[in-house]
Amino acid sequence: MRAPAPAYAxxxxxxTIAAARDALGTALxxxxxxxxxxxxxxxRDGLIDAMIALRDTPGLEYQQLMEIxxxxxxxxxxxxxxxYCLLSLTRNHRIHVHVAxxxxxxxxxxxxxxxxxxxxxxxVYDMYGVLFAGNRDLRRILTDYGFRGHPQRKDFPxxxxxxxxxxxxxxxxxxxxxxLAQDFRTFDFMxxxxxxxxVLPGDEKxxxxxAKGAPTPLSADQIQKADAAQTxxxxxxTPKTTDSTAQTGVGxxxxxxxxxxxxxxxLKGKGEGK
Numbered sequence: 001m002r003a004p005a006p007a008y009a010x011x012x013x014x015x016t017i018a019a020a021r022d023a024l025g026t027a028l029x030x031x032x033x034x035x036x037x038x039x040x041x042x043x044r045d046g047l048i049d050a051m052i053a054l055r056d057t058p059g060l061e062y063q064q065l066m067e068i069x070x071x072x073x074x075x076x077x078x079x080x081x082x083x084y085c086l087l088s089l090t091r092n093h094r095i096h097v098h099v100a101x102x103x104x105x106x107x108x109x110x111x112x113x114x115x116x117x118x119x120x121x122x123x124v125y126d127m128y129g130v131l132f133a134g135n136r137d138l139r140r141i142l143t144d145y146g147f148r149g150h151p152q153r154k155d156f157p158x159x160x161x162x163x164x165x166x167x168x169x170x171x172x173x174x175x176x177x178x179x180l181a182q183d184f185r186t187f188d189f190m191x192x193x194x195x196x197x198x199v200l201p202g203d204e205k206x207x208x209x210x211a212k213g214a215p216t217p218l219s220a221d222q223i224q225k226a227d228a229a230q231t232x233x234x235x236x237x238t239p240k241t242t243d244s245t246a247q248t249g250v251g252x253x254x255x256x257x258x259x260x261x262x263x264x265x266x267l268k269g270k271g272e273g274k
Contacts, residue, residue, distance in 0.1 A: 012091065013037075017031045019060055020038075020040055023054070026046070027045075027046025028042055029041040044101065047107065048112075054095070055113065062086035063089055064089065064114075065117055065120070066085045067085040068084055069085070070083070077102070078102040080128055080130050108133055109121060121135050148162070159180060163175070
C-alpha cells in the first residue's frame with residue numbers, strides 16, 4: 001500500500017489543543033480533553049473565523065464537517081449548545097467545537113464553508129429552535145408542516161401537543177388534541193425468570209387450590225383413560241320416544257285449516273278428485 005491511512009492517535013490531543021490556541025486566539029474560550037476527545041469552546045461571533053482556521057491551518061486541517069448536534073441546558077442563561085463534529089482526513093483525528101446560543105441569539109451559519117451544513121442546521125433548528133444567521137433555507141426538516149414547538153427541548157412534553165390519525169369520515173390525516181388512552185406506566189425491566197421482590201397482581205391465585213390444567217402426578221395412561229370415560233359420558237343421548245305419527249302429529253290437519261283452492265292450470269289425473 002503506497003499511502004496507508006494514518007492510525008488514530010489519541011496522543012495528538014495535546015498538540016491539537018496547543019495548535020488550536022495559537023490559531024484561534026481570542027475566539028477560543030475553553031478547551032477540554034476528556035475520554036480521548038478534544039472539545040473546543042469558541043465565541044459565537046468568532047465561529048466563522050475559527051472554523052476557517054481549523055480547516056486551513058497546517059497541523060490542524062479539519063477538512064470535513066461530519067455532524068451538527070444540539071444540547072439543551074434549561075438552567076443556563078444561554079440554554080443551547082451547538083456542537084460541530086469535525087474530521088481531519090490528513091491526521092485521522094476528530095474534534096468537537098461548541099458554541100453557546102439562546103432562543104433570541106442566532107448562530108452564524110457555516111454553509112459558506114461546508115454547504116452540507118444547510119440540512120444539518122435545519123435539523124438543529126427543527127429540534128431545538130436555534131436560529132442560524134445566513135442560512136437561506138432555514139425550514140423544518142424532520143417534523144410535519146404546522147408542527148408546534150421543538151421536540152428535543154427539555155421542557156417539551158413527552159406526549160406532545162397534538163396527535164394525528166387517519167379519519168375514515170374525512171378520508172385524510174387529521175390532527176386532534178392529545179388524548180392518552182392510559183397513563184404512563186413504570187417498568188422495572190426485571191427478568192421474569194428471576195422473580196420480582198414485590199407481589200404482582202394475580203400472585204394471590206397461587207394460594208388457591210390447583211384448578212384444571214395444573215401439574216398432576218398421574219401417568220399418561222391414567223390421564224387417557226380418564227379423558228375417554230369423560231368423553232363417553234358426555235356423548236350419551238336420550239333415546240327417542242315419539243316414533244309413531246299419532247305421537248308426532250305428522251299428517252294431522254290443523255283445527256282451523258281450510259281446503260286448498262283449486263288451481264285451474266293443473267290437470268287432474270285419473271282417480272283424483274273423486
